[in-house]
Amino acid sequence: MTAGPGHVVLLGGLGGDSHSVGLALLRWALRASGYRVAYLGIQNSVAEFVANAYVANAVFVSSMDGHAAYYLQDLPRLRSAAPASAKWYIGGNLVVGDALGAERTFLALGFDRVFVKFVDIETVLTLLRTDLLDATPTPVSLNDWHPFPSTTNALLPSDERRSPQLQALERAEVLGQWPTGDAAWDLQANARFLCRQKSFASTQARVVPGRPLIQPRCGVTLPAPQLRLFQALRDAGANVLSYQVDSFTRNGDHVRAADAIRDSRRSRVATTNGFPVVNHGVPELRRIAQMLRVPLQVRHSTRDPRLLAEISLAGGVTAFEGGAICYNLPYYRDYPLSISIHRWQYVDRLVGEYLERFGILIDREFFGTLTGTLIPPSLAIATDLLEALLAAQQGVRAVSLGYAEQGCRSQDVAAIRAMRSLAHSWLRAAGFANVAISTVFHQYMAAFPTDPRRAEQLIIESAQTAVRSEATRVLTKTATEAVRIPSARENVAALKLVRAVRDQACRQPEREAAIQCERAMIEREVTQLLDGVLVCGRGNVARGVIEAFARGMLDIPFAPSIHNRGEVLTARDDDGAVRYASFGRLPFDTETRQFHQDRISERRRRQGLHARPLHELTARDVLQVPRGEFQQWPLGA
Numbered sequence: 161m162t163a164g165p166g167h168v169v170l171l172g173g174l175g176g177d178s179h180s181v182g183l184a185l186l187r188w189a190l191r192a193s194g195y196r197v198a199y200l201g202i203q204n205s206v207a208e209f210v211a212n213a214y215v216a217n218a219v220f221v222s223s224m225d226g227h228a229a230y231y232l233q234d235l236p237r238l239r240s241a242a243p244a245s246a247k248w249y250i251g252g253n254l255v256v257g258d259a260l261g262a263e264r265t266f267l268a269l270g271f272d273r274v275f276v277k278f279v280d281i282e283t284v285l286t287l288l289r290t291d292l293l294d295a296t297p298t299p300v301s302l303n304d305w306h307p308f309p310s311t312t313n314a315l316l317p318s319d320e321r322r323s324p325q326l327q328a329l330e331r332a333e334v335l336g337q338w339p340t341g342d343a344a345w346d347l348q349a350n351a352r353f354l355c356r357q358k359s360f361a362s363t364q365a366r367v368v369p370g371r372p373l374i375q376p377r378c379g380v381t382l383p384a385p386q387l388r389l390f391q392a393l394r395d396a397g398a399n400v401l402s403y404q405v406d407s408f409t410r411n412g413d414h415v416r417a418a419d420a421i422r423d424s425r426r427s428r429v430a431t432t433n434g435f436p437v438v439n440h441g442v443p444e445l446r447r448i449a450q451m452l453r454v455p456l457q458v459r460h461s462t463r464d465p466r467l468l469a470e471i472s473l474a475g476g477v478t479a480f481e482g483g484a485i486c487y488n489l490p491y492y493r494d495y496p497l498s499i500s501i502h503r504w505q506y507v508d509r510l511v512g513e514y515l516e517r518f519g520i521l522i523d524r525e526f527f528g529t530l531t532g533t534l535i536p537p538s539l540a541i542a543t544d545l546l547e548a549l550l551a552a553q554q555g556v557r558a559v560s561l562g563y564a565e566q567g568c569r570s571q572d573v574a575a576i577r578a579m580r581s582l583a584h585s586w587l588r589a590a591g592f593a594n595v596a597i598s599t600v601f602h603q604y605m606a607a608f609p610t611d612p613r614r615a616e617q618l619i620i621e622s623a624q625t626a627v628r629s630e631a632t633r634v635l636t637k638t639a640t641e642a643v644r645i646p647s648a649r650e651n652v653a654a655l656k657l658v659r660a661v662r663d664q665a666c667r668q669p670e671r672e673a674a675i676q677c678e679r680a681m682i683e684r685e686v687t688q689l690l691d692g693v694l695v696c697g698r699g700n701v702a703r704g705v706i707e708a709f710a711r712g713m714l715d716i717p718f719a720p721s722i723h724n725r726g727e728v729l730t731a732r733d734d735d736g737a738v739r740y741a742s743f744g745r746l747p748f749d750t751e752t753r754q755f756h757q758d759r760i761s762e763r764r765r766r767q768g769l770h771a772r773p774l775h776e777l778t779a780r781d782v783l784q785v786p787r788g789e790f791q792q793w794p795l796g797a
């Protein structure tokens with residue numbers, strides 16, 4: 161018997177880190193070679209691998225943070241209790257530092273194949289084929305398999321506006337999640353404070369095309385240094401500012417956040433990767449807002465955003481980022497969309513209430529960046545628009561739509577233009593002509609050049625693209641992006657680079673023909689994606705989103721979630737534009753498919769890559785920028 165059609169590979173990430181691009185590529189390549197893939201997503205424990213090994217002919221464990229041996233301590237014991245015949249593979253970045261001799265450690269733990277450092281997919285596929293030569297495919301049907309049986313999917317959200325009773329009942333529960341919730345209780349008092357703050361939405365409404373607002377990211381552990389950081393960035397020309405929320409808070413772990421705050425007070429260094437908004441609570445936020453007098457936002461990726469939103473708005477923050485798709489599938493391994501939609505509807509209704517009862521307009525932003533890696537504009541825009549529609553249904557009247565630069569200037573400019581006009585037409589068609597629409601240009605969000613000079617060049621040219629796209633706002637990167645969270649000085653330096661480009665204001669001629677061509681394609685694709693969602697939901701957006709992801713009619717490249725089919729593969733064309741290299745089940749018409757296929761074939765021809773498998777093109781593109789293997793930024797004009 162030959163290995164291939166039908167053998168099952170159990171694939172997942174082990175331990176704390178959240179890398180998913182390599183996993184997604186491997187998943188794709190395995191399927192393309194005829195394997196069935198049982199996908200565990202990221203952040204699994206060794207027990208979760210062992211418990212699911214019964215489905216598999218081979219178990220693929222990926223571990224990227226160098227702590228693999230630590231996570232795997234219990235493997236021999238657990239495996240002896242749950243015998244299964246699968247071959248076990250491990251790869252990634254298994255040890256911190258020099259990997260010399262590390263193979264032995266993992267062989268001793270019971271692995272059949274060990275790759276301590278980077279290995280290319282072809283090698284893995286060849287070895288797997290050899291190893292499974294005599295194996296019979298496991299008889300399990302993956303349609304009946306769910307790796308984490310404890311999660312429920314009971315709620316089925318809909319498009320109706322949430323009733324005041326439901327909102328009030330849930331509010332009591334939300335504000336009880338942590339003691340600081342109490343201080344957010346009185347909406348009228350919150351509104352009195354909020355209406356005296358600089359408004360994010362009105363600041364955006366005043367933007368002149370070609371003069372985007374500049375926004376850096378920043379978040380540290382304690383309020384005093386956070387205020388100093390904000391002041392330094394404001395004085396350097398940041399037009400709006402945001403709290404970057406730490407990952408304890410994002411995961412609802414306020415107990416650990418409290419420990420970290422205590423440690424930070426003792427050690428006087430930041431102990432978290434952002435500002436623990438919930439722990440500090442309303443009074444601290446208000447103090448900072450009063451000292452700063454700059455429009456404020458909260459940026460995060462929180463699993464349950466409800467308490468964070470309550471506290472943020474009560475604390476004088478007038479804009480809140482996140483949505484049911486963008487803060488779910490790219491970040492979590494098993495988070496049902498029905499639950500994330502429900503929670504974000506709560507947030508959007510809260511925002512609607514502030515407007516209807518007190519006349520306060522809060523901006524809601526959607527993070528179209530998704531996994532940040534090789535995201536075709538139409539997918540980013542489609543998810544933004546779906547989240548904007550869901551928000552408008554709950555009463556939101558100011559939205560910001562995010563798009564991350566991909567690196568081909570005409571495609572990036574076209575994306576911002578298309579995003580704005582599509583948002584106007586889709587919101588109007590849904591009966592929401594009165595929603596203010598802003599666009600957000602994220603400087604390149606995938607793996608950054610490690611060489612700081614190349615990073616700087618990227619930031620400058622990227623600012624040029626942001627200006628020319630006429631986005632409302634630009635989110636800046638820093639030259640140390642590849643290495644660490646920037647210091648205040650590094651953050652200020654990058655912001656000044658972007659500001660200089662914006663303020664020079666000498667307009668360059670655009671490649672209008674190329675932009676028009678890209679824009680027409682993007683608009684056509686977005687329309688097909690959204691029509692597909694509406695068909696899935698029989699006109700209902702919320703249900704359509706759930707159903708579309710289940711069927712693969714929406715599908716985010718490289719996402720770590722088991723609720724995302726992961727059948728779409730993307731790669732650059734010869735001009736550096738991002739194309740669909742494999743469509744999965746996206747509902748595109750023949751002409752659209754042909755366009756993308758032609759562009760990929762042209763690249764193969766020009767770059768002499770005829771015989772290479774598709775995933776190899778993608779892997780090259782993923783590694784190209786961090787390795788500095790490019791002539792200049794942008795990659796294409």
Ligand code: 5AD
Nearest residue numbers: 377378379380404433434641645646
């Ligand atoms: N301060 C500044 N930037 C941050 N980022 C994440 N956390 C912080 C923080 N506390 C940046 C990352 C990346 C983006 C997603 O957010 O560097 O550019």
Ligand code: GLU
Nearest residue numbers: 377404459460461481527
């Ligand atoms: N969406 C947030 C932002 O744009 C968080 C990004 C992240 O840390 O993953 O700032």
